Amino acid sequence: MPVLSEVCNAPVFSVEFSAATAEISRANGQTTFCLPLPWLEGDLTEILFRDAQPAGEAHGFLLYQSGGLTIGCAVQPVDGNPATAARELYRRLLRASAGQSLYRIWNYVPEINARLEGIENYRAFCAGRSHAFEEAYGANFKQLLPAASAVGCTGRHLAVIFVAGHATPRYVENPEQVAAYLYPPEHGVRSPSFSRATVTTDAGRPLVFISGTAAIKGHATVGIGSLAEQLECTLDNLQILSQRAGCGESFAADREISRYFKVYLRRAADLPEVRARIERTLVQPGDRVIYLQADICRAELLVEIEATLMG
Numbered sequence: 676m677p678v679l680s681e682v683c684n685a686p687v688f689s690v691e692f693s694a695a696t697a698e699i700s701r702a703n704g705q706t707t708f709c710l711p712l713p714w715l716e717g718d719l720t721e722i723l724f725r726d727a728q729p730a731g732e733a734h735g736f737l738l739y740q741s742g743g744l745t746i747g748c749a750v751q752p753v754d755g756n757p758a759t760a761a762r763e764l765y766r767r768l769l770r771a772s773a774g775q776s777l778y779r780i781w782n783y784v785p786e787i788n789a790r791l792e793g794i795e796n797y798r799a800f801c802a803g804r805s806h807a808f809e810e811a812y813g814a815n816f817k818q819l820l821p822a823a824s825a826v827g828c829t830g831r832h833l834a835v836i837f838v839a840g841h842a843t844p845r846y847v848e849n850p851e852q853v854a855a856y857l858y859p860p861e862h863g864v865r866s867p868s869f870s871r872a873t874v875t876t877d878a879g880r881p882l883v884f885i886s887g888t889a890a891i892k893g894h895a896t897v898g899i900g901s902l903a904e905q906l907e908c909t910l911d912n913l914q915i916l917s918q919r920a921g922c923g924e925s926f927a928a929d930r931e932i933s934r935y936f937k938v939y940l941r942r943a944a945d946l947p948e949v950r951a952r953i954e955r956t957l958v959q960p961g962d963r964v965i966y967l968q969a970d971i972c973r974a975e976l977l978v979e980i981e982a983t984l985m986g
């Protein structure tokens with residue numbers, strides 16, 4: 676029997692990796708969102724909103740409240756075309772978050788680089804997601820897209836987590852990267868639906884979500900075949916985004932702020948090199964960092980890094 680203090684301190688909503696399949700497990704008033712991508716190093720559990728409390732369900736999403744934020748999570752089976760599954764999941768997500776602004780979405784896409792009838796699963800996912808956004812938000816939907824990440828996982832379910840709130844956030848772009856929602860059709864029939872970062876506040880506290888960031892300049896992949904070059908390009912993009920988000924060159928490292936990073940590696944064997952490099956300039960003691968093995972949305976990308984900053 677756990678003692679009462681342990682029960683009370685345990686977070687109501689957390690995310691775990693290395694699961695066999697994407698699933699939402701609920702026990703003793705706690706929800707664990709279990710994701711099938713291998714954990715490599717760092718925190719075993721991702722807890723971004725330690726004070727989150729249950730806030731019911733809507734459109735198949737389990738909802739949680741943390742201050743003025745709404746956190747929602749759901750899975751969607753993919754039987755057949757991932758575009759159809761993505762469209763359905765995003766229809767539900769956009770209904771569950773209606774009336775609020777989206778701040779951040781984490782997407783986990785099964786077999787993201789595999790192809791079905793010649794179309795890469797990521798591109799099919801992008802098509803379904805984009806149609807759902809256009810349907811819900813109208814022709815100007817590209818101005819309302821939140822920070823996001825989309826990485827691969829195993830299994831047969833799309834899994835998403837969103838964070839939304841009632842403030843009107845500032846969506847940030849990187850002047851050295853074409854906005855993903857304006858990528859030309861050579862990257863897929865419908866462009867990816869996300870902005871590079873979201874800057875907002877909750878209950879007076881600053882909140883910055885930096886999207887999954889990789890070695891892309893303009894809309895081209897940089898450093899194909901070179902982990903070191905991809906890392907430098909990714910860190911450069913992150914630095915630009917930190918500046919643009921009002922966090923200085925190094926993610927508010929000098930301020931009283933909680934910093935969370937996730938690092939996705941296509942090849943687990945790259946962990947030592949990546950870790951050594953990012954610990955040199957990006958990560959500092961006290962930061963929460965999780966390293967995961969994941970396929971990334973372009974087959975030639977080897978690494979992707981995201982950041983969340985909370986005052």
Ligand code: 3EB
Pocket residue numbers: 782823824825855867868869886887888889891972973
């Ligand atoms: C990129 O910059 C790399 O489709 O939601 C990063 C963050 C990437 C989010 C998404 C994709 C997504 O295009 C990939």
